[in-house]
Amino acid sequence: MPTLHIKDIKAIAQKAHDSATYREGLFEAMLGDDRDEAVHAAWALTHLPKTDNTHIAKHREELTGLATTTPDTSLRRITLSLLERIDWSVADPEDVPEYYVTLLDFCMEHMMMPDEPYGVRSLCMKLSYTLSLPYPELLEEVRQSLLLIEPSELGSGVRHTRNKILKSL
Numbered sequence: 001m002p003t004l005h006i007k008d009i010k011a012i013a014q015k016a017h018d019s020a021t022y023r024e025g026l027f028e029a030m031l032g033d034d035r036d037e038a039v040h041a042a043w044a045l046t047h048l049p050k051t052d053n054t055h056i057a058k059h060r061e062e063l064t065g066l067a068t069t070t071p072d073t074s075l076r077r078i079t080l081s082l083l084e085r086i087d088w089s090v091a092d093p094e095d096v097p098e099y100y101v102t103l104l105d106f107c108m109e110h111m112m113m114p115d116e117p118y119g120v121r122s123l124c125m126k127l128s129y130t131l132s133l134p135y136p137e138l139l140e141e142v143r144q145s146l147l148l149i150e151p152s153e154l155g156s157g158v159r160h161t162r163n164k165i166l167k168s169l
Contacts, residue, residue, distance in 0.1 A: 004040050012040075013047035023052075027059050030079075035072060042078040050085070057086040064099040068106040073117055080123035084130070093134040104131040104138070112145060114153060121154075122161040129165045143169045 004012075016023040029041035045056065056063075060083065067079040083103065090096050104127075110116050111124035125146065132138035146166055151159050 004043075009040070009044050010047055012044040016044060017048055017052055020055075023048075023055060027062070030075075031062055031066060035075070039072070039075050039078065042075060042082065046078060046081050046085075053085050053087070056082050060086060061097070061099045064103045068102055073120065077117065077119045077123065080120060080127065084123055084126055088127075088130050088133075090134055100131065104128065107131070108142070108145060112149065118155045118158045122158045125158070125161050125165055129168070139169060 012026070016026050023045075026041040026045055029037045030045065032038055048056070063079050063083050067076055067083060070076050070079070088100070090100070107124035107128040111121050111128055113121070116124075128142050128145075129139075132142050143166065146162050146169075149162060151162065154162065
């Protein structure tokens with residue numbers, strides 16, 4: 001597959017914004033077996049306007065499965081970026097889907113992993129916080145976990161994310 005540049009990605013995103021069929025094709029490509037095609041499709045989807053977040057949200061279960069199982073760190077980071085864009089509020093905090101719990105567990109674990117890229121760790125911190133909002137006991141667990149992370153071992157962006165979430169708590 002040829003190398004795509006940002007202008008190409010933006011053109012693909014515009015086409016996806018204009019066409020539901022094309023947008024769904026990108027989701028299918030992202031979940032497919034061709035790594036380059038999956039990364040390019042995911043990258044294009046991150047360039048959809050925020051008004052298309054509802055379309056992304058329709059795929060939250062598949063995106064969660066991909067983010068939590070892919071060995072490809074680029075695809076994981078991009079997929080987490082898509083998941084971070086969507087609304088995770090729940091109608092009934094007592095009845096959450098399994099993929100919600102799977103994503104929260106994954107993010108709580110991976111935000112603590114020093115060998116995980118900074119982008120993934122930062123997104124995992126944000127998602128852990130967001131997913132825990134309806135649950136005070138989980139928010140406390142997020143806070144305690146963030147306090148365990150030594151700030152000097154983090155890049156400036158991740159340290160900023162950590163500090164911002166801690167201030168929110």
